[in-house]
Amino acid sequence: MIPNSLEVSRLAYAYPDGTQALFGVDLTIGRGERVALLGPNGAGKTTLVMHLNGILTPGHGTVTVAGTPVRRDTLKEIRQRVGLVFQDPDDQLFMPTVRDDVAFGPANAGVRGEELAAVVKNALDRVGMLDVADRPPHHLSFGQRRRVAVATVLAMEPEILVLDEPSSNLDPAARRELAEILRSLDVTVLMVTHDLPYALELCERAMILSDGVVAADGPTRELLGDAELLARHRLELPYGFAIPAAAERG
Amino acid sequence: MGVGRRLYLPGGSPVHRLPPQCKLLAVLAFAIVMVATPREWFWAFGLYAGMLAAVAAVARIPPGHILRRMVVELPFVLFAFLIPVIGLGERTEVLGLSLSVPGLWAAWNILAKATLGVTASILLASTTEPRDVLVGAQRLRVPDLLVQIAMFMLRYLDVILDEMRRMRVARESRGFQARDLRHAPVIARSAGALFIRSYERGERVHLAMLSRGYSGQMPIIHDLSATARQWGTALALPLAALAVLLLGGLAA
Amino acid sequence: MHVPDGFFTAAVSVSAGVVAAAGVAVCLRGARRELDDRTAPMAGLVAAFVFAVQMLNFPVAGGTSGHLLGGALAAILAGPFTGVLAIAVVLLVQALFFADGGLTALGVNIILMGLVTVLVGWGVFRLVTRVVPGRGGVTAASFAAALLSVPASALVFTLLFWIGGTAPIDLATVAAAMTGVHVLIGVGEGLITALTVAAVLSVRPDLVYGARELAAPLVLRGADGTSTVTGRAPEPAAGAGRLPFLLGGLGVSLLLAGIVSFFASPHPDGLESVAEEQGFLGQATDHVFGGFALADYGEVGGIPVGVAGIVGVALTLIVAGVIAYAARVRGRASSGERV
Ligand SMILES: Nc1ncnc2c1ncn2[C@@H]1O[C@H](COP(=O)(O)OP(=O)(O)OP(=O)(O)O)[C@@H](O)[C@H]1O
Numbered sequence: 155m156i157p158n159s160l161e162v163s164r165l166a167y168a169y170p171d172g173t174q175a176l177f178g179v180d181l182t183i184g185r186g187e188r189v190a191l192l193g194p195n196g197a198g199k200t201t202l203v204m205h206l207n208g209i210l211t212p213g214h215g216t217v218t219v220a221g222t223p224v225r226r227d228t229l230k231e232i233r234q235r236v237g238l239v240f241q242d243p244d245d246q247l248f249m250p251t252v253r254d255d256v257a258f259g260p261a262n263a264g265v266r267g268e269e270l271a272a273v274v275k276n277a278l279d280r281v282g283m284l285d286v287a288d289r290p291p292h293h294l295s296f297g298q299r300r301r302v303a304v305a306t307v308l309a310m311e312p313e314i315l316v317l318d319e320p321s322s323n324l325d326p327a328a329r330r331e332l333a334e335i336l337r338s339l340d341v342t343v344l345m346v347t348h349d350l351p352y353a354l355e356l357c358e359r360a361m362i363l364s365d366g367v368v369a370a371d372g373p374t375r376e377l378l379g380d381a382e383l384l385a386r387h388r389l390e391l392p393y394g395f396a397i398p399a400a401a402e403r404g
Numbered sequence: 405m406g407v408g409r410r411l412y413l414p415g416g417s418p419v420h421r422l423p424p425q426c427k428l429l430a431v432l433a434f435a436i437v438m439v440a441t442p443r444e445w446f447w448a449f450g451l452y453a454g455m456l457a458a459v460a461a462v463a464r465i466p467p468g469h470i471l472r473r474m475v476v477e478l479p480f481v482l483f484a485f486l487i488p489v490i491g492l493g494e495r496t497e498v499l500g501l502s503l504s505v506p507g508l509w510a511a512w513n514i515l516a517k518a519t520l521g522v523t524a525s526i527l528l529a530s531t532t533e534p535r536d537v538l539v540g541a542q543r544l545r546v547p548d549l550l551v552q553i554a555m556f557m558l559r560y561l562d563v564i565l566d567e568m569r570r571m572r573v574a575r576e577s578r579g580f581q582a583r584d585l586r587h588a589p590v591i592a593r594s595a596g597a598l599f600i601r602s603y604e605r606g607e608r609v610h611l612a613m614l615s616r617g618y619s620g621q622m623p624i625i626h627d628l629s630a631t632a633r634q635w636g637t638a639l640a641l642p643l644a645a646l647a648v649l650l651l652g653g654l655a656a
Numbered sequence: 657m658h659v660p661d662g663f664f665t666a667a668v669s670v671s672a673g674v675v676a677a678a679g680v681a682v683c684l685r686g687a688r689r690e691l692d693d694r695t696a697p698m699a700g701l702v703a704a705f706v707f708a709v710q711m712l713n714f715p716v717a718g719g720t721s722g723h724l725l726g727g728a729l730a731a732i733l734a735g736p737f738t739g740v741l742a743i744a745v746v747l748l749v750q751a752l753f754f755a756d757g758g759l760t761a762l763g764v765n766i767i768l769m770g771l772v773t774v775l776v777g778w779g780v781f782r783l784v785t786r787v788v789p790g791r792g793g794v795t796a797a798s799f800a801a802a803l804l805s806v807p808a809s810a811l812v813f814t815l816l817f818w819i820g821g822t823a824p825i826d827l828a829t830v831a832a833a834m835t836g837v838h839v840l841i842g843v844g845e846g847l848i849t850a851l852t853v854a855a856v857l858s859v860r861p862d863l864v865y866g867a868r869e870l871a872a873p874l875v876l877r878g879a880d881g882t883s884t885v886t887g888r889a890p891e892p893a894a895g896a897g898r899l900p901f902l903l904g905g906l907g908v909s910l911l912l913a914g915i916v917s918f919f920a921s922p923h924p925d926g927l928e929s930v931a932e933e934q935g936f937l938g939q940a941t942d943h944v945f946g947g948f949a950l951a952d953y954g955e956v957g958g959i960p961v962g963v964a965g966i967v968g969v970a971l972t973l974i975v976a977g978v979i980a981y982a983a984r985v986r987g988r989a990s991s992g993e994r995v
């Protein structure tokens with residue numbers, strides 16, 4: 155039996171300054187699923203995401219990735235499998251040039267020379283950023299930085315891709331192109347977003363995280379169709395947007 | 405300031421193409437030879453200036469670019485002018501002022517050497533990309549950790565300066581102007597906020613590095629090695645200077 | 657305050673370079689101990705912060721303005737090791753990319769603006785926080801630390817210039833003048849440093865390295881609504897293990913500095929030999945070194961030996977004094993806590 159991509163159980167976490175952000179999160183994501191993680195500001199989405207590749211260590215509870223528990227001794231393997239795109243691309247792009255930045259992950263995994271160059275080129279090509287390869291990241295526009303940030307993770311060929319608000323600050327065309335990239339990948343995707351139509355477009359399943367616990371989990375269309383549920387968790391569809399009539403289920 | 409003050413001028417001259425570690429060592433060796441040269445050898449300093457001019461010409465760095473940057477010397481030039489006044493020893497009259505002779509020599513010494521040193525540094529910074537200077541330093545066995553720190557500093561300098569600029573704009577758009585020390589609390593609060601942002605950014609960057617497999621060591625991405633010939637070309641500058649120094653020593 | 661090339665003799669420049677390199681090496685180890693693999697990004701960001709802060713001009717009396725040195729501030733906020741590293745990197749970057757400060761003077765600059773300001777600043781800070789506890793103590797200590805670090809740096813500069821500079825000066829007069837001016841600048845530095853530390857303390861007290869002892873115990877709330885109280889925030893790695901290393905490292909580096917300068921200049925350097933021929937050095941030397949205990953060396957082995965010796969002695973005294981005091985205070989404090 156293929157193990158689930160992600161299993162999180164009873165996860166609780168408090169930041170060093172005492173703010174508790176997660177109060178017992180439970181979720182399971184199967185292989186190849188694309189799941190949207192919704193929730194108001196401060197719900198704990200980013201905090202949850204940071205646990206998925208062991209950046210934050212649970213105060214309580216467990217995280218399991220493809221059958222492997224996230225522990226100190228499995229971190230290296232886990233980080234190969236889980237690719238994380240950060241909310242702020244300036245946090246993610248720290249090397250002097252775009253090319254070096256995309257090379258950082260694979261080089262840490264031991265890829266060298268020609269092979270490394272090919273991996274970098276391929277990843278940049280997929281996000282359409284090949285022509286900025288030799289520029290410093292801080293000279294790029296925000297949307298360009300976001301795409302490069304996605305490339306740094308694609309270059310590591312993860313099995314599970316976790317994105318924290320990938321569509322914020324992208325222009326409509328870039329937003330659509332990112333959707334195409336995500337759809338073309340054969341990986342499990344967990345996408346944190348405030349962009350509800352985007353969630354509907356890309357993910358068949360959605361979860362609502364609210365006050366540090368999972369408040370709802372189900373097909374995206376059903377969740378977004380429940381106006382009362384959305385209102386309870388400070389979520390709103392854009393003005394004039396209506397859930398397209400449900401397609402007949404097979 | 406900040407970004408605008410950066411000196412690098414892109415180009416394809418032979419000087420630009422030299423590996424950074426060669427240029428770095430050459431400039432350092434040149435500076436040491438130059439500093440060790442007795443201050444009475446006016447001719448030697450003339451020759452050094454000629455050598456730097458030749459390098460600038462080959463690298464096609466316009467003189468204006470170098471001159472503009474020389475202002476960094478200014479505070480110490482002022483100090484140099486003070487030395488003859490406060491210096492000890494035999495005194496002489498210049499324009500009615502009683503000046504110390506050793507002090508005058510010292511002032512000349514500082515002016516000449518500081519100017520040559522600044523010029524050499526400007527030439528290095530103008531012909532080498534910042535990232536390459538760091539790679540060069542790494543190849544010269546500067547501790548890896550120090551190079552990494554410098555790399556992060558360069559990468560985030562603009563981000564931090566930008567944040568500072570935004571805070572200033574926010575202050576000034578609400579009518580604030582720093583005029584005297586009573587306004588220090590406002591400036592200090594900005595500095596405090598800047599520190600918190602810098603520190604937290606450092607933590608987040610560290611997390612981003614971890615999530616891409618960092619374990620304390622920078623992976624090898626570039627392999628820049630220099631040929632004997634490139635070393636020879638670069639070291640021509642300090643060797644010529646050394647020849648001047650030795651010749652002068654023999655003659656004396 | 658970025659010293660350019662030509663201020664100091666080649667021998668002093670090289671010796672200072674060796675001392676600075678040794679100091680930085682000690683701090684690399686120290687920072688690694690405290691920050692492990694966070695060292696590079698954290699110190700790098702603190703360096704960028706210091707660079708930005710050095711661009712904050714503040715008005716001093718009479719229409720002139722000074723800018724922050726930032727050594728004491730960096731040490732109090734990020735810890736002495738990270739502080740020295742950040743400043744050393746700022747100076748390195750300024751010398752390499754902005755032609756600010758001579759390459760041969762990099763060692764001198766790191767000693768003056770990194771090692772001296774951080775050691776003096778941190779030493780004073782620890783001292784005052786021991787005497788005056790609590791947040792007020794931290795703020796007062798920050799003020800005193802930053803204020804004193806500026807004239808201390810200027811004094812060491814004067815001392816270095818007197819023994820290894822390229823002009824004879826009257827130590828007492830110049831030192832007095834330098835101290836006067838820099839105490840004034842120090843007041844500005846102290847004020848801004850103290851207010852900055854206070855500002856950070858009020859928002860993220862956990863980020864102020866120098867105030868770690870003030871951290872409150874953490875409360876962890878479980879998912880089921882229960883709360884648990886953790887003990888005190890974990891004490892950072894005790895300094896006991898690294899103090900001997902610090903002392904040893906500096907001792908070795910000073911020794912090295914002396915040896916290097918001895919070999920760099922086994923006979924009076926070119927400058928002095930020419931000067932001697934021209935017949936005015938005798939008088940100058942009399943003034944510069946006359947009455948100084950080590951002046952005899954000049955007659956035996958040439959002045960540079962004395963130079964290295966004096967640099968070594970002076971630095972050892974300063975460094976050892978500060979460290980010994982810090983060690984004693986710390987030892988007393990930790991034994992006090994146990995009782
Ligand atoms: N480094 C930190 N230290 C202390 N508290 C933090 C820290 N980061 C986040 N928090 C707190 O934890 C809670 C959850 O924050 P988190 O960043 O996970 O929210 P989020 O769901 O990602 O919000 P957003 O949609 O705004 O990105 C918030 O109350 C926040 O204030």
Ligand SMILES: [Mg+2]
Pocket residue numbers: 199200201241318
């Ligand atoms: Mg978030």
